[in-house]
Amino acid sequence: MPRTVIHWFRRDLRLTDNTALHQAAASADQVVPVYILSEWKHEHQWTGPARQQFLCGNLESLARNIESIGSKLILRQGKAEVELERLIKATNAEAVYTNRDPDPFGKATEQRLAKLCENYGIKLHTYKDCVLHEADEVLNLEGKPYRVYTPYSKNWLSKPKPAPLPRISSLGPASQEPSLPLPTLETWGLTLENAEFQRSNHPPGERAARERMKEVIERGIISHYKETRNLPAGRTTSGLSPDLRDGLIGIRELYARCHTILSSLESGPAVRDSALTYIKELAWREFYMAILHFYPEVLETEFNADFRNVAWDSEEVLFTAWKQGRTGFPIVDAGMRQLLATGWMHNRVRMIVSMFLTKDLHCHWRLGESFFMQHLLDGEIASNNGGWQWSAGTGADAAPYFRIQNPWTQTKRYDPKGEYIKRWVPELKDVPSDQLMEPPTLWLNKDYPMPIVDHGTEREKTLVRFKIGRGG
Ligand SMILES: Cc1cc2nc3c(=O)[nH]c(=O)nc-3n(C[C@H](O)[C@H](O)[C@H](O)COP(=O)(O)OP(=O)(O)OC[C@H]3O[C@@H](n4cnc5c(N)ncnc54)[C@H](O)[C@@H]3O)c2cc1C
Structure with a gap:
């Protein structure tokens, strides 16, 4: 009987350079790809219609990409552990694969899922994916977390970086499990009042994000970043933050592309300096993730x-x-x-x-x-x-x-x-x-x-x- 595993998509809505998906595909004959929609309605303190609409587009693109390699994205809605338990039972999955989420809510769900998998006697495989270095990999000489960015970034920069992974070409046969239709804003009882927004210049999906990444590199935005990044008029920064947020591009691939500029003999000192400045911004992203990891109370109160x-x-x-x-x-x-x-x-x-x-x-x-x-x-x-x-x-x-x-x-x-x-x-x-x-x-x-x-x-x-x- 073919070995079946589940890949649970979260902040990694792509097929290229996706660590857990890569591992799942290498270890099984059939990977059942699943995304679980949250079930809140109308209002949420931490999200709103704009980002949910972007998510809808990203899921549509992911579903299409998965179909193009002969599989099917299974969509469910509800509590992650509950929906995953149903799928584990229905598919006889031998393991669940997922990329680790750096925030406290994601981590708590992973812990509950680990218990569930243990009860079923199956393995939960989690991977570092949305960062180059997880919080506990960048510590000071005493093994303690940094509270200040500059020494953190020096340490972060000095560490060898993981290489990007290739695009997945097969997940095995499509699962016959039922799936919800693709979500719309109505799924959460939301509407977008701003009609202008519908024509947003940030199209969703992995392909659009990859084109943006390529353009940012080719148009020299990273090469001129140091001198222009503080000017809000015009296109002076990469604009890739929504793509990193939903994992439409892999951080390893983005880093590798920047590093090529940084280390190329053709890049002059100003260009190299710019690429390094950009890479240091990626370190700010991971610095704040590390702060939240070690000091989760910042969500409730002042760090200082x-x-x-x-x-x-x-x-x-x-x-x-x-x-x-x-x-x-x-x-x-x-x-x-x-x-x-x-x-x-x-x-x-x-x-x-x-x-x-x-x-x-x-x-x-x-x-x-x-x-x-x-x-x-x-x-x-x-x-x-x-x-x-x-x-x-x-x-x-x-x-x-x-x-x-x-x-x-x-x-x-x-x-x-x-x-x-x-x-x-x-x-x-x-x-x-x-x-x-x-x-x-x-x-x-x-x-x-x-x-x-x-x-x-x-x-x-x-x-x-x-x-x-x-x-x-
Ligand atoms: C009040 C406030 C709120 C912010 N909220 C968010 C947020 O919700 N999500 C978010 O991704 N960024 C946030 N930032 C950081 C920063 O403003 C954005 O990451 C950046 O504007 C995104 O545009 P870009 O992709 O063109 O950035 P670029 O200048 O091209 O930088 C490249 C990448 O580096 C990272 N980065 C850059 N600056 C920072 C920074 N200061 N802190 C952390 N990461 C950084 C981002 O991932 C960004 O995509 C916030 C900053 C401030 C001052």
Whole structure:
């Protein structure tokens, strides 16, 4: 009788460079590929319609790719352990394969699944896949986790990196097990209000993601990354974060491609430096995953215990103005509108809007953290929490609380011609650029609000609150 195993897809929606899938295919005559849809309805603190729509497209593409190699993706909905148990019984599977999930919720499910497999006398095989180095592989000389990025990244960079794996060409015969139809937003009772969003410039699926990765390498975005990455106007960063989030591309392959640029004799020093800068950003991603692994309490409270008593106002009116991109601070509003329209925001602007929400509007960073998770295509618990706590000044290796960015100065430095602002805030498209770099004294446009706060005044308030919160 042919040996049957299950591959449980989670954050690895691809056939190329997929560690657990590769191992499953090598060890069995038949791999039953399964994805289990979550069963919440209408609202979720950590996700929303934009990312769920992206997921729907990614699953459709995965199902097609699996069909093209003669197999069938089985879709189920519910609790992972319950659905997997049903499949284990129905298929007589001898083992379950899956790639490890770095977040606490994913890890808890893996533990429950391990028990279940033990009860059935079958093996659960889990693999490192979504990172180059898991949290416990990058430790300091005392074997302890790092709390600061630079020494972490030095260690991370020095470690040999796993090589990419080839594309799967067969999973054996298709399973006859019943499957749910492909999901739509209705599966979760969701709708996308923003019609613009439907025409998102980030098409789903493995093929589209691979084309993006190729383009990023060929168009030289990584080669010029160091000099341009802080400029939000135009295409200056890779834009691959949603693809890494859902595992449409393998991190090993992305790293290998960057490393080729880094080590090529044809690359000049500036290009090599740029490729290294980019690779170091991939290390930030893993640094935050390691922080979440070792300090899961960051999901509930400040990483830095000194700041757990800081007072926040979290005023609804101010939070709403921020969410809608109507604060009267053009760079902040441009960022929030880019997020609402595309499900993505440039990193420099993420830093500006998050620092503005926490330090100028005194809203708790957890409000912003949740709003980002609900709207970002790349919404990823570890990086998002890390980014928010960085800006709030409460996180691991965060911006010191007293270094509060001035949104007007940031605009001058990073959007000096106001191109980014004019792209996302059309009411300001005819306003001379120099008027976007300073607080206005008159209305810039009758449809655009005056600044809702004064940066200097709010900055002082924040300094006082952090000092008091710290007890001194
Ligand atoms: C408040 C805030 C919230 C954030 N939320 C998320 C999130 O939910 N998901 C997410 O993937 N990133 C998040 N980031 C990090 C960063 O903004 C995005 O990874 C980046 O903008 C994605 O665009 P890109 O792919 O063009 O990045 P590139 O500049 O091309 O970088 C390449 C890759 O490196 C990683 N990376 C880059 N910068 C960071 C960083 N600061 N922290 C962690 N990883 C990084 C990402 O995987 C990214 O795709 C957040 C940052 C801030 C300040």
